Amino acid sequence: MSPADTGASTVVDAAAPATAPVDSSSAREDSRLTPGGPGYRRMSFALFLAGVATFALLYSTQALLPLVSDDYGVTAGDASWTVSAATGGLALFVLPLSALSERFGRRTVMTASLSVAVAVGLLVPFAPSxxxxxxxxxVQGAALAGLPASANAYLSEEVRPRALVTAIGLFVAGNSVGGMSGRIIGGWLAQEWGWRVAVAVIGVIAVACAVAFRLLLPEPRHFTAGSLRPRDLGRTVRDHLSDPLLRRLYVIGALFMAVFGGVYTVIGYRLTGAPFSLSQGIAGSVFLVYLVGTVSASTAGRLVGRVGRRGALYLAGGLTATGLLVSLADSLVLVLLGLVLITAGFFAGHAVASSSVSKTATHGRAQASALYQSAYYIGSSAGSTLGAVAFHAGGWSGTVGMGLLAVAGVVAITVLGSRAARVAARREPVAV
Known part of the structure; x- marks a missing residue:
């Protein structure tokens, strides 16, 4: 196990006298936050609210795409760019902003990012074209790029290693609540007053979350400022991309998000069209299934403890694939069941993959998380657009087909990773 996994950078000889000085790294670990300890609840709630604001803003137009299409007179594929542009902006800027967090601090960058994002969110309803x-x-997506990687790095520094998966799972749970509440509230408001009023209210809610986040998040105690030199950043990025496990985790995150982005970008079109013909408000309420994601993300740590990282990824992929197939039925009950399974599988897979990145990286954790987030949101952007194109070409079955290909990729990469690990283990010299 690496020092990063144990939280210690030196090994104390078991034969050392009892009066040996306490290792400073052990003391550092003891001072980190832990469930039930002082400051942990404040930290968890603050980052939960940050996750709510991030996903509520990032996907504020997703459930409203049919209304956006009608307002501007455009196709589903054209309207889907209001989602893809936000996730694409985040993917492009997550690495540069994570570098700023290494120099100026996680809390500072997260606060600045949320401030800009909510300000832009108040302008979105007035877009003339x-x-x-x-x-x-x-621009909003680019601003939000300062949140995900910095939050994961903050948690890896301020939370004890054994509690890291649970802590990140709670942050991801905030993502799911934000995505759910933004879509549901937006759907009902849009039905009565149009999509512009809906995104305006979402923006106001995000402002409240941003203020509470800044007031609640504890001052970091274990942050050490790094360098902003491009050469150092390039070296760190190169190190992460040369790690086979990290590369696999990045691709897995992208593939999971491609499925999720594709499904939820076009589900509104399917539910408001034949044979279901639901109203915008009821169609938006379908996003209540995000509550399943809240549970699956927050329990990912226990799942990994029982079946291991690979077992958890297989289970997440299986749930997602089953949900896609079930959703093909022309039954509203089965479509909802399919969405429940897709959502549970996605959030579990995302929580496992993202926490594994934080555990695997031994240095430059913000950059390691940033690369994951970049791949993750590239997957979202590509999935949103490809899902809409597939829906336009082949209906819901086209979107499902795209999703099944992505899940097959997750399983294949996990299998190859397992084989690579066994080969590496056989080559490992036996300690004598």
Whole structure:
């Protein structure tokens, strides 16, 4: 086990006298936050609210795409760019902003990112054209890029290693609540007053979350400022990309998010069209299934403890694939069941993969998390657009087909990783 996994950088000889000085790294670990300890609840709630604001803003137009299409007179594929632009902006800027967090601190960068994102969110309802809306959403996504990687790095530094998966799972649970509440509230408001009023209210809710986040998040105690030199950043990124396990985790995150982004970008079109013909409000309420994601993400730590990382990824992929197949039925009950399984599988897989990145990286954790987030949101952006194109070409079955290919990729990569690990273990010299 690496020092990063244990939280210690030196090994104390078991034969050392009892009066040996306490290792400073052990003391550092003891001072980290732990469930039930002082400051842990404040930290968890603050990052939970940050996750709520991030996903509520990032996907604020996703459930409203049919109304956006009608307002601007565009196709589903064109309207989907209001989602893809936001996630694409986040993917492009997550690495540069994570580098700033290494120099100026996680809390500072997260606060600045949320401030800019909520300010832009208050401008989005006034977009005069689809092009202007897409541009604003791209800026909003770029601003939000300072949140995910910095939050994971903050947790890896401030929370004890054994509690890290649970802590990140709670942050991901905040993502699911934000995505759910933004879509549900937006759906009902849009039904009565249009999509512009809906995204305006979401923006106001995000402002409240941002203020509470800043007031509640504890001052970091274990942050050490790093360098902003491009050469150092390039070296760190190169180190992470040369790690086979990290590369696999990045691709797995991207593939899971491609499925999720594709499904939830076009589900509104399917539910408001024949044979279901639901109202915008009821269609938006379908996002209540995000509560399943809240549970699956927050319990990912226990799942990994029982079946291991690979077992958890297989289970997450299996749930997602089963949900896609079930959703093909022209039955509203089965479509909802399919969404429940897809959501549970996605959030479990995401929590496992993202926490594994934080555990695997031995240095430059913000950059390691940033690369994961970049791949993750590239997957979201690609999945949103490809899902809409597939829906336009082949209906819901086209979107499902795209999702099944992505899940097959997750399983294949996990299998190859397992084989690579066994080969590496056989080559490992036996200690004598």
């Amino acid at each position: 689809l092009g202007a809306l897409i541009a604003l959403r791209a």
